[in-house]
Amino acid sequence: MSLLEVDGISVTFDGFRAINGLSFVIAEPELRAVIGPNGAGKTTFMDIVTGKTKPDSGKVLWGEDNTNLIGQSESTIARAGIGRKFQKPTVFEDQTVRENLSMALKDRRGPFAVLFGDGGNQARLMEIAEEVGLAAHVARSAGELSHGQKQWLEIGMLLAQEPRLLLVDEPAAGMTPEEREHTTDLLKRLALKHAVVVVEHDMEFVRRLDCRVTVLHEGRVLAEGSLDHVTKNQDVIDVYLGR
Numbered sequence: 001m002s003l004l005e006v007d008g009i010s011v012t013f014d015g016f017r018a019i020n021g022l023s024f025v026i027a028e029p030e031l032r033a034v035i036g037p038n039g040a041g042k043t044t045f046m047d048i049v050t051g052k053t054k055p056d057s058g059k060v061l062w063g064e065d066n067t068n069l070i071g072q073s074e075s076t077i078a079r080a081g082i083g084r085k086f087q088k089p090t091v092f093e094d095q096t097v098r099e100n101l102s103m104a105l106k107d108r109r110g111p112f113a114v115l116f117g118d119g120g121n122q123a124r125l126m127e128i129a130e131e132v133g134l135a136a137h138v139a140r141s142a143g144e145l146s147h148g149q150k151q152w153l154e155i156g157m158l159l160a161q162e163p164r165l166l167l168v169d170e171p172a173a174g175m176t177p178e179e180r181e182h183t184t185d186l187l188k189r190l191a192l193k194h195a196v197v198v199v200e201h202d203m204e205f206v207r208r209l210d211c212r213v214t215v216l217h218e219g220r221v222l223a224e225g226s227l228d229h230v231t232k233n234q235d236v237i238d239v240y241l242g243r
Helices: 042-049 074-080 097-104 111-115 119-132 147-159 177-190 203-209 227-231 234-241
Strands: 002-013 016-027 030-035 057-062 082-085 165-169 195-199 212-217 220-225
Touching (some): 030 203, 042 195, 074 082, 097 147, 147 165, 177 195, 177 203, 212 234, 220 234
Parallel strands (some): 165 195
Antiparallel strands (some): 002 057, 212 220
């Protein structure tokens, strides 16, 4: 089922056309990788979907009712079920893993739920911690975690908001090989129930995701298909792979 449809969006910054009639569809559930050279429009695409940037034209249609997200606030879009994880983890390093997840829980009840939570919240919190691989670390402060673990915690904080779509920006950057493998497995599991869009430069990481790939160039879709399919496309070779 189609969850998100980007329909003919364009946006220009100081005369530079960052997005140029971009159109594509994300299903639910689905795992999709978005790749492309620097300046291809990957970050701007996420900014538009999450309401940070308003395009000059086009629509972003969401959900069964095809609600147009253009013009809606970032908070409204987040509440509608779109979560975004930036490349650099943004967690509360002085707080424990448990407290970070508690603060992110959707519809938590009152200030005491942040620190103590009711039984239902705590069960959900531990379920998320187990999902992202941090169940054994809930009492540790986030600042003590490795870079990869902080990335997983932020993904857990997104899950606590019960999103239908997760936008994940360059999750493999700075990770050890073991962390990268864990992250790949995590994203693939999440995509069984959610729509997950991963923006990534690391082609080996994308290959491990084993999903449909959308290649952006100059703010539009250059090619789509499996990684093997798009990397054999001569246009992709010319503008992205350089060989």
